[in-house]
Amino acid sequence: MVSVVATHGSASRAEAPPLGGAASPALDLSGVSQAFALDGRPLPVLEDVSLSAAPGEFVALLGPSGCGKSTLLRLVAGLDLPVAGDVLVRGKAVTGPDPSRILVFQDPTLFPWRTVFDNVALGLEAQGRLRRDRGQVDEALALVGLGEFAGAYPHQLSGGMAQRVSLARALVNDPDLLLLDEPLGKLDSLTRIAMQAELVKLWQESGFTALLVTHDVEEALILAQRVIVFSDRPARIQAEIRNDLPYPRHRDHPRIVELRREVLTLLGLGES
Amino acid sequence: MSTIALQNETTAPAEDRIRWRPIYAALLAGGIWLALSALAARLPDAAEFGYTNEFAIVAGLIGVALAIGSIGGDRTGPLAARLRSWSPWLILLGSFLFVWELATAKRLWLPMPFFPPPQAIAEVFVDDYARLFDSVWHSAFLLAGGYLIGAAVGFVSGVAIGWSKAVGYWAHPILRFIGPLPATAWLPLAFFIFPTSWSASTFLVALATGFPVTVLTWSGIAGVNKAYYDVARTLGASNRFLILKVAIPAALPHVFVGLFMGLGGSFAVLVVAEMLGVKSGLGWYLQWAQGWAAYANMYAALLVMAIACSGLITLLFRIRDWLLSWQKGLVQW
Numbered sequence: 001m002v003s004v005v006a007t008h009g010s011a012s013r014a015e016a017p018p019l020g021g022a023a024s025p026a027l028d029l030s031g032v033s034q035a036f037a038l039d040g041r042p043l044p045v046l047e048d049v050s051l052s053a054a055p056g057e058f059v060a061l062l063g064p065s066g067c068g069k070s071t072l073l074r075l076v077a078g079l080d081l082p083v084a085g086d087v088l089v090r091g092k093a094v095t096g097p098d099p100s101r102i103l104v105f106q107d108p109t110l111f112p113w114r115t116v117f118d119n120v121a122l123g124l125e126a127q128g129r130l131r132r133d134r135g136q137v138d139e140a141l142a143l144v145g146l147g148e149f150a151g152a153y154p155h156q157l158s159g160g161m162a163q164r165v166s167l168a169r170a171l172v173n174d175p176d177l178l179l180l181d182e183p184l185g186k187l188d189s190l191t192r193i194a195m196q197a198e199l200v201k202l203w204q205e206s207g208f209t210a211l212l213v214t215h216d217v218e219e220a221l222i223l224a225q226r227v228i229v230f231s232d233r234p235a236r237i238q239a240e241i242r243n244d245l246p247y248p249r250h251r252d253h254p255r256i257v258e259l260r261r262e263v264l265t266l267l268g269l270g271e272s
Numbered sequence: 273m274s275t276i277a278l279q280n281e282t283t284a285p286a287e288d289r290i291r292w293r294p295i296y297a298a299l300l301a302g303g304i305w306l307a308l309s310a311l312a313a314r315l316p317d318a319a320e321f322g323y324t325n326e327f328a329i330v331a332g333l334i335g336v337a338l339a340i341g342s343i344g345g346d347r348t349g350p351l352a353a354r355l356r357s358w359s360p361w362l363i364l365l366g367s368f369l370f371v372w373e374l375a376t377a378k379r380l381w382l383p384m385p386f387f388p389p390p391q392a393i394a395e396v397f398v399d400d401y402a403r404l405f406d407s408v409w410h411s412a413f414l415l416a417g418g419y420l421i422g423a424a425v426g427f428v429s430g431v432a433i434g435w436s437k438a439v440g441y442w443a444h445p446i447l448r449f450i451g452p453l454p455a456t457a458w459l460p461l462a463f464f465i466f467p468t469s470w471s472a473s474t475f476l477v478a479l480a481t482g483f484p485v486t487v488l489t490w491s492g493i494a495g496v497n498k499a500y501y502d503v504a505r506t507l508g509a510s511n512r513f514l515i516l517k518v519a520i521p522a523a524l525p526h527v528f529v530g531l532f533m534g535l536g537g538s539f540a541v542l543v544v545a546e547m548l549g550v551k552s553g554l555g556w557y558l559q560w561a562q563g564w565a566a567y568a569n570m571y572a573a574l575l576v577m578a579i580a581c582s583g584l585i586t587l588l589f590r591i592r593d594w595l596l597s598w599q600k601g602l603v604q605w
């Protein structure tokens with residue numbers, strides 16, 4: 001099913017990302033630290049993290065559960081501010097949320113009182129341009145294959161459909177930067193594989209920079225051009241792995257199998 | 273969809289058999305209502321009661337209608353389905369009226385005037401409808417004013433307390449201290465502070481409504497899933513959007529619990545206020561009827577009150593079902 005993608009003419013983009021070549025990277029973190037207060041004591045979750053992403057690049061952040069990867073996404077989204085370091089998006093410091101950087105959560109968090117259409121329209125409505133750009137909502141729904149469900153309520157959807165709606169809700173804003181916080185984490189394995197292919201397709205068609213947080217090694221290798229491996233809390237960058245395989249990628253490809261072993265060893269799971 | 277189609281398929285052959293089979297329960301109900309009619313008409317009253325014949329005629333007509341409905345016509349139509357589902361209640365109601373009629377008008381087993389026969393209550397509706405209607409009108413007017421003010425103030429203050437820490441800081445202690453006080457306790461104070469008994473009663477009804485609406489709106493707003501705000505903020509939502517389009521819709525199920533509680537409380541306060549201060553309304557009518565030992569009037573007023581309160585609760589349920597149609601598994605009223 002993914003082979004269809006090749007006909008969309010954007011496959012070349014996926015092969016040679018202009019890493020660091022652009023004047024201002026899509027995303028640039030330098031020396032970022034973050035800590036929370038837990039029972040009155042500071043709990044460091046991120047320590048001196050520096051990374052950057054080129055425009056249109058697909059980067060995966062891989063690490064053990066609860067190591068602070070999601071915290072990093074919240075910083076990039078502007079939902080929280082770091083205690084130290086700089087978060088720059090296109091050369092500008094992030095001071096708050098902005099519809100050009102959209103976070104897709106592990107839970108679809110659709111608003112249950114809104115229909116699928118109205119959920120997807122949320123961003124346009126909040127920015128006061130729904131009346132003008134109504135057609136974009138239908139386009140986004142068609143993009144994720146849910147055009148027929150525009151009038152349905154979230155409780156009528158399956159988990160995979162709900163997550164598609166939440167992707168459409170993000171994509172309708174045409175974001176520069178899509179922040180994916182384990183978006184497929186709660187789906188069953190079959191839906192998950194199908195959605196990984198869809199995600200690649202959406203990325204290739206829309207041209208956004210993608211930052212994916214996951215703790216699934218295979219998912220990171222199938223989707224991303226660069227996999228950044230984090231240590232346990234407080235999260236520090238442990239290694240960075242480039243993966244130049246063309247899309248669509250197959251999970252049994254020898255290179256994927258080799259990289260998987262490499263990453264698992266980095267995470268201390270080489271034996272299993 | 274498919275289940276309906278399936279049902280039609282399976283019932284299709286059975287339809288012919290059902291079509292001419294009488295609805296036995298409705299037949300029994302008809303018999304009971306006819307017996308009630310015969311009892312009222314044939315057995316002489318043990319004391320002087322008006323409208324006994326009219327009562328017998330109405331009961332007889334209902335009995336005949338039920339009997340015809342149970343035998344004649346199409347047994348598969350929607351009317352027959354309704355008749356089938358109501359029959360047990362019609363049996364019970366007919367039996368209850370039969371025993372009541374026997375125990376009061378015919379045998380005087382129950383002491384007069386505390387337990388008037390059914391026709392005496394019907395008589396009130398025929399003879400005193402003007403005063404009853406006037407009472408209903410005054411009660412409705414008072415209740416509507418007080419309830420709407422209380423619900424609006426409660427809703428707005430609940431949202432404010434739930435949203436703003438500063439408002440919560442000042443409002444929370446006041447609410448905790450004064451809120452649990454029953455609204456009726458304010459009655460003596462209200463009647464000398466307010467210029468008219470009507471404005472005093474409106475205030476009391478508003479107070480009784482406002483407290484539960486405030487508390488539940490507040491808890492609804494406070495309990496909104498924080499992820500909803502994160503989602504809306506990353507999509508470019510302003511504070512105003514977060515309140516109007518995220519917090520309030522998410523809190524609405526709680527708000528309705530408060531509105532239901534407030535409605536129940538407002539009924540109680542309304543009746544007490546009318547009994548003690550206001551010179552009109554159903555509460556006043558009850559008091560007045562008791563003063564004249566007109567117990568039939570009292571029962572009639574209670575009946576009207578029950579219908580009115582139940583009607584209002586039903587109306588509120590309808591509004592809720594309409595506004596919260598997105599929710600799964602709503603309680604059906």
